[in-house]
Amino acid sequence: KTFVRRYDSALIKEAIQREILRGGQVYFLHNDVKTIERTATALREMLPELRVGIGHGQMRERDLEQVMSDFYHQRHNVLVCSTIIETGIDVPNANTIIIERADKFGLAQLHQLRGRVGRSHHQAYAYLLTPESAVSADAEKRLEAICLAEDLGAGFTLATHDLEIRGAGELLGEEQSGQINSIGFTLYMEMLERAVNAIRAGKTPNIEEPLDHGAEVNLRLPALIPENYLPDVQTRLILYKRIANAADEEGLRELQVEMIDRFGLLPDQLKNLMRVTAIKQRAQQLGIRKIEAGSIGGKIEFEQHPNIDAIALVKLVQTKSAVYRLAGAAALSFKTELENSEQRFQFIERLLDTLTPANLARRSA
Numbered sequence: 001k002t003f004v005r006r007y008d009s010a011l012i013k014e015a016i017q018r019e020i021l022r023g024g025q026v027y028f029l030h031n032d033v034k035t036i037e038r039t040a041t042a043l044r045e046m047l048p049e050l051r052v053g054i055g056h057g058q059m060r061e062r063d064l065e066q067v068m069s070d071f072y073h074q075r076h077n078v079l080v081c082s083t084i085i086e087t088g089i090d091v092p093n094a095n096t097i098i099i100e101r102a103d104k105f106g107l108a109q110l111h112q113l114r115g116r117v118g119r120s121h122h123q124a125y126a127y128l129l130t131p132e133s134a135v136s137a138d139a140e141k142r143l144e145a146i147c148l149a150e151d152l153g154a155g156f157t158l159a160t161h162d163l164e165i166r167g168a169g170e171l172l173g174e175e176q177s178g179q180i181n182s183i184g185f186t187l188y189m190e191m192l193e194r195a196v197n198a199i200r201a202g203k204t205p206n207i208e209e210p211l212d213h214g215a216e217v218n219l220r221l222p223a224l225i226p227e228n229y230l231p232d233v234q235t236r237l238i239l240y241k242r243i244a245n246a247a248d249e250e251g252l253r254e255l256q257v258e259m260i261d262r263f264g265l266l267p268d269q270l271k272n273l274m275r276v277t278a279i280k281q282r283a284q285q286l287g288i289r290k291i292e293a294g295s296i297g298g299k300i301e302f303e304q305h306p307n308i309d310a311i312a313l314v315k316l317v318q319t320k321s322a323v324y325r326l327a328g329a330a331a332l333s334f335k336t337e338l339e340n341s342e343q344r345f346q347f348i349e350r351l352l353d354t355l356t357p358a359n360l361a362r363r364s365a
Contacts (some may be wrong), residue, residue, distance in 0.1 A: 001124070004147055005127060011127070012098060018096075019095060024093055027085060028078055029081055029098065031082050032082075055079055097113065098127045101130070103130050215289060219292075298338075300331065
């Protein structure tokens, strides 16, 4: 359990006493060698019964080894120390750590220091103390992130927070600041990937061009992973991402098999989501920007240079003018009754089959 608190002698006294009374030991991290002796003296005056040891990196090797051995064998119950304990220390009986001026440490360092306690079956506590004066905005974000990440596997979460707080920095330089927090990590990576691909192709990246997020398909049907099918929100988000990133219909089929194996038969809403995603994949291949369909018809909007069978489109409009009509230079509207979900899916899928040029049809076959 991690707590961020203002420096308070009463809180320190209570935290140390609680740990000592249950037979444990305490790390008190004071990362200033010049005043570390004074801090140890203050703790002894606060709690005279304490057996306090001092350990820091400027001590002679033999002395430091002796202090750590004494602490490990419980001859000291409080170790006033510097960040020298950050790695390689395993004292199962030490289950409380108090870190002074926690606002001065980075996320990774706080995570490492916090990992020095809780190395046995006892509940561990970490107290991150800040000064009375205001701390910086970035320090507040770091402390908030470390408080929220208490579960196993928190390291990756903290690394992501750290990247968002500091910024991704320069790709080939040493600068560690950036504007990633204002756009988000995922969007940043998409922009970076597009720029790298453009440079590899010998082109100049066009930063004004909007990112391509694929075709938009709205059939006015529930297309989602229901909560009663998969209650865990984190797993649902991961599966949404995997569905959206599926390369083709074969990838979607494999994902469906996996989900049926893990969670049971797919509900109707999830089946709709899979079919809508398959339609998106086909629409993107054909250069279609948007597909809308409802109970009485809908519309298809094309990109500037669609990859469709233009002759088939003209024939469709000429032979079935009661249903299809060109709506401007880049849209096709249709009017027909599509009451249920199956009718809508079949109508759109047949329409895409008609508009698919022969070379794409052969490739998909």
